[in-house]
Amino acid sequence: MRVTEAKEGLRMGLKGDDEELAAMKAVADVLGSLDEKSASRVVRWAADRFGLAGRAREESSSEQLVLRKGPSTDGDGFQDAAELFVAAGPSTEEEKVLVMAYWFQVAQAQEALDGISINNQLKNLGHGVSNVTRAFDRLIARRPQLAIQVRKAGRTKQARKKYRITTEGIRRVQAMISGVTEEEA
Numbered sequence: 001m002r003v004t005e006a007k008e009g010l011r012m013g014l015k016g017d018d019e020e021l022a023a024m025k026a027v028a029d030v031l032g033s034l035d036e037k038s039a040s041r042v043v044r045w046a047a048d049r050f051g052l053a054g055r056a057r058e059e060s061s062s063e064q065l066v067l068r069k070g071p072s073t074d075g076d077g078f079q080d081a082a083e084l085f086v087a088a089g090p091s092t093e094e095e096k097v098l099v100m101a102y103w104f105q106v107a108q109a110q111e112a113l114d115g116i117s118i119n120n121q122l123k124n125l126g127h128g129v130s131n132v133t134r135a136f137d138r139l140i141a142r143r144p145q146l147a148i149q150v151r152k153a154g155r156t157k158q159a160r161k162k163y164r165i166t167t168e169g170i171r172r173v174q175a176m177i178s179g180v181t182e183e184e185a
Contacts, residue, residue, distance in 0.1 A: 078107060081121055088176040095176070096127055097135040098146055101165045102173040112150055112162035136163050144168040 031039040078084040081103045090096045100118045104110045115132035122128045129135050139147035146169035151162035165173075 078103075081107075082125055084177075085125055085127070088173060090176065093129040093135045094138050094146075096122055096129055097132055098139060098165065098169055099173055099176065101147065101163065102170060105165055106170060106173075112164060114160060114162055116160075133161065136161070139165075139169065146172055 031042065034042065078087065081100065084103050084107065085096075085099055088095075088099045088102075090099045097115075097118055100121050101113050103121070104113050104118065115136060119128055119132040136147055136149070139145070140149060145166050147163050147165045149161055150164050153160040153162075
């Protein structure tokens with residue numbers, strides 16, 4: 001069934017679940033004929049075009065977390081920072097800092113994050129970073145930005161800084177949790 005056939009089926013009065021199944025069948029038929037990268041671009045375009053980009057990913061991530069983790073003890077399905085860290089599987093120092101910042105900001109609802117707390121938690125997990133400030137600087141320098149500096153206490157270069165991860169940073173960690181690589185995201 002091609003898209004035109006699906007549209008005709010929809011016009012013929014399919015209702016509710018039948019209409020949804022016809023649409024899914026049409027999408028499956030069209031995407032099935034494309035290579036993986038092309039299909040991914042088409043799905044991303046359709047999600048953006050119809051305002052579904054964030055919702056579809058959030059719903060599928062939530063469903064996967066419930067299936068993998070069972071009942072949630074916090075808003076994100078992870079009982080502790082270690083579970084989140086393992087699920088995300090960060091490989092670089094920046095990713096490690098981003099994942100731990102996600103833990104504090106999203107799961108623990110902290111508004112401003114400090115590098116000391118993040119690195120101490122990473123050290124507790126056996127994954128401390130050599131310089132958390134530099135890692136945050138690299139996250140801030142990326143485009144799109146994955147983190148921002150929100151405050152600095154003091155005038156010296158060594159002054160205590162406060163950070164927050166951006167919406168794009170949150171999306172990046174959620175993609176890591178769901179197993180999507182940076183190139184696919």
